[in-house]
Amino acid sequence: GAVVSQHPSWVICKSGTSVKIECRSLDFQATTMFWYRQFPKQSLMLMATSNEGSKATYEQGVEKDKFLINHASLTLSTLTVTSAHPEDSSFYICSASHGGQGQFFGPGTRLTVL
Amino acid sequence: DAKTTQPPSMDCAEGRAANLPCNHSTISGNEYVYWYRQIHSQGPQYIIHGLKNNETNEMASLIITEDRKSSTLILPHATLRDTAVYYCIVRAPFRTGTASKLTFGTGTRLQVTL
Numbered sequence: 351g352a353v354v355s356q357h358p359s360w361v362i363c364k365s366g367t368s369v370k371i372e373c374r375s376l377d378f379q380a381t382t383m384f385w386y387r388q389f390p391k392q393s394l395m396l397m398a399t400s401n402e403g404s405k406a407t408y409e410q411g412v413e414k415d416k417f418l419i420n421h422a423s424l425t426l427s428t429l430t431v432t433s434a435h436p437e438d439s440s441f442y443i444c445s446a447s448h449g450g451q452g453q454f455f456g457p458g459t460r461l462t463v464l
Numbered sequence: 465d466a467k468t469t470q471p472p473s474m475d476c477a478e479g480r481a482a483n484l485p486c487n488h489s490t491i492s493g494n495e496y497v498y499w500y501r502q503i504h505s506q507g508p509q510y511i512i513h514g515l516k517n518n519e520t521n522e523m524a525s526l527i528i529t530e531d532r533k534s535s536t537l538i539l540p541h542a543t544l545r546d547t548a549v550y551y552c553i554v555r556a557p558f559r560t561g562t563a564s565k566l567t568f569g570t571g572t573r574l575q576v577t578l
Contacts, residue, residue: 394568443507453566455507
């Protein structure tokens with residue numbers, strides 16, 4: 351149990367385009383989902399926390415208008431990187447939680463912006 | 465959440481026990497010690513967590529000192545598949561109906577060799 355999937359697993363896009371990444375909890379209802387970003391040889395950095403049906407809470411320094419998060423259902427959250435640029439190239443990881451059951455991580459999405 | 469300190473890297477021979485230390489001298493009374501690991505280009509994987517008693521599951525054992533200022537994760541018979549970055553995280557317990565973020569440090573890069 352407690353499986354989290356992400357789609358796509360990798361994506362390459364041109365600079366200036368937008369990219370949407372999906373995070374799904376497959377066998378449980380996730381009241382809260384988290385989005386992390388990880389640059390090469392660095393640790394995971396939390397970008398935002400989203401609760402189903404409400405606006406996401408962004409960490410300091412993360413642009414909410416650039417990284418749009420939607421958590422419309424208890425099993426799906428999406429992260430849209432708008433007007434992507436090469437510096438947005440990174441490994442994006444989501445996690446899902448249902449209160450006391452802890453956090454379960456997705457496999458990650460590697461974004462490359464050309 | 466309390467800060468943790470881990471050695472940046474460790475080596476271990478396959479079949480031997482891997483003992484990964486973590487210092488968390490500022491841990492407070494209700495904070496748990498969690499361990500996750502991240503295999504290259506994958507999302508983090510939960511390993512184990514504990515409060516003050518030693519814990520064991522099918523993956524590992526967690527030894528927490530009596531003063532709770534440090535802990536050791538033990539992989540009893542390391543295999544090549546255990547090569548990963550191991551993160552020790554201290555935080556308040558997950559509670560039903562709430563979910564709180566995890567703060568990842570730099571972790572310990574464990575290299576298991578033949």
